[in-house]
Amino acid sequence: MTLIRKPGTAWGDVFARCRETAPEAFADDRVRNYWGGRWRADGDPVPATSPVDGTSIAGPPRLTAATATGAVRATADAHRRWSTVPLPERRARVTATLDALAAHRDLLALLLVWEIGKPWRLATTDVDRCIEGVRWYVEEIDSMLASRSPLPGPISNISSWNYPMSVIMHSVLVQVLAGNAVVAKAPTDGGVSCLTLAVALAARHDLPITLVSGGGAELSPVLVDSPEIACVFFVGGRSAGSQVAAGLLNSSKRHVLEQEGLNCWGVWEFSDWDGLAANVRRSFEYAKQRCTAYPRYVVQRSLFDQFLAAYLPAVRGVRFGHPLAVEPGQDGFPDLDFGPLIKDTKAKELTDAIDAAIAKGGIPLHRGSLDDGRFLPDQDRSAYLAPVAILAPPPSSPLFHAEPFGPVDTIVLVDTEAELLAGMNASNGALVASLACDDEATAQRLGGELRAFKVGINRPRSRGDRQEVFGGRGASWRGDFVGGALLVHAVTEGPPGERRYGNFPTHAHYPEV
Known part of the structure; x- marks a missing residue:
């Protein structure tokens, strides 16, 4: 029997739903970036096609380093304000964002299908893991933040394209819940529309999330080296990760660099x-x-x-x-x-x-x-x-x-x-x-x-959810481990002399897993 595309799922239909849902973030056939509290049409969009069947889709705008520097400085201003917001208000705003993400779950999943080729079951799982994982942190955050405070500056997130929701958006929302402003770089190879829609829903609840896009060679130095940035989250390959690590070599910045290994x-x-x-x-x-x-x-x-x-x-x-x-x-x-x-x-x-x-x-x-x-x-x-x-x-x-x-x-x-x-x-x-x-x-x-x-x-291991610790050994990981309370500890200041778990240049602390 000849197959057909599922009715109502054409890229044009999906993108039209994005424009209807968040017109501030989607203009004509392009996406916008968000910083300084407003959506901006900066940068030239990069032509993009879906891996699914070659259909033309929205590509990421390519910002200059100068524009990205302005976005980082605006994020630092937002961090100073947000770090003083009481936890109950932060929790309420993050919860409202999660409710909005849940309401638009199927649209976010369809974007993942078109942009990065995930089958429907795996696309919905990616969205659900983000929502359910952050809800767990909302419930557990009080004990995790005991005697802790936000970092002195915003957190930078540079991640690969394969998990825009359950890795990038999940980390961003937990970082915000812990009292930090964040800047996220949209992946160049795919997922920009999904991440843009998610950030648009968060921005409506005044969460301090900056979204920028562009080439890694131009933007990564800004997102890693800028003095305003207090912490860097990176998920990707060893080649790009080594470049990020080199930028942090003589720095005291917190960092979480998850890199590949041959499992x-x-x-x-x-x-x-x-x-x-x-x-x-x-x-x-x-x-x-x-x-x-x-x-x-x-x-x-x-x-x-x-x-x-x-x-x-x-x-x-x-x-x-x-x-x-x-x-x-x-x-x-x-x-x-x-x-x-x-x-x-x-x-x-x-x-x-x-x-x-x-x-x-x-x-x-x-x-x-x-x-x-x-x-x-x-x-x-x-x-x-x-x-x-x-x-x-x-x-x-x-x-x-x-x-x-x-x-x-x-x-x-x-x-x-x-x-x-x-x-x-x-x-x-x-x-x-x-x-x-x-x-x-x-x-x-x-x-x-x-x-x-x-x-x-006799069973596979995975990244894990919620309280399960995650990290790497050898060249597969640099910096703090994440998962459960460790994710919150990685993005907050603890008591003097605190021992953090991670894979650091001179030592490694491995918690029981």
Whole structure:
């Protein structure tokens, strides 16, 4: 049966709803930035297309460094005012914002579908996690702020495009609740309209949130180095994160720098293959475009045949395609594991890396076809990549040592525990890791040797919500850890001599997770 786009979900329809909902933030076919208490049409909009099917969508205005500097100074003025607002009033305004976000939840989710290609289920989860997570902080904030005060200046947020609501907006709202003004840089590659709508709803309740957009090379120095900024939150890759870290090298500014790592799943003395197969399928959600994805399996050689018998049917069952493609008359949205990658250039980059790895000796265990996906007739499919699995990628390949950020698995075989640990610690630190192992004592012993912040035993680990602490080891994280009270402690001043948890240049404090 020929598929059609779900009625009422065309980009033009979605953007028209944005203009109707927040006309102050959406003008004609462009979005505005917000600083100094008003929406501004500064900067030249960057042409943008949706990864879903190449449709032209609103791109981020490209501000100059001078304009961004003015926005930071205006945020510092707002910080001086907001830091004196009593907590009950801050709580009431944040709660009103959360109610507004909940009222427009489906529109925010549709923007995520079009801008970053998330299937409907994952898009709504992103919005819901933001709302529900911040509500938890609203309820728990009193004890977290005991004997604490806001930072002396505003907080800067520079984050990647993949989680505009549950990472960027969530952090921003908790920072504001704790008494800080904030400036957020809209991601360049996607999510600008979703974040703009969320900030517009917050601005109506007088929350001190500044929204700017533009190239990282021009704006990041302003958002990191400006003397007004007291704290920097960064979520992204190691290359960009290292540049941010370099700007903080001789600074005493607070910082939370969440960076990528090669998260690995080790398989050792194991037999629950049905359980592993279910986790393999789930691991492909959002095409592994998240910081806690598992793109590497390190497998005991003697178990490889059993691993393969469980792995291949699972990866062949992954469903992907156009997130809005439905059968005529179908209710709801398609149930997909992933849609497109963030850009067609990313799909090409990964395809080239796959071809090069195989040409140099990597063994293609599975290479899916776009013909297996759900697509509209004759749609642009250039940003899509079917699942791929490669055994023994060559050490010269980027797939050997770096996170692919796409639906690509690599598998390495080992014979000893020492090889297992070396294979799982290949990237000098990771956010998460997991071990598939029947014996709990063996798994705990091996897990203690892994350079990952969270280690799962026969289950995946995630970033976590609410009270769960999150951080990284090695090069995957720099600065304060977050989650629960630690997120609030990272953005407030505590008593003199306070010991903070994090991964710092000269030491690291790792709380129990």
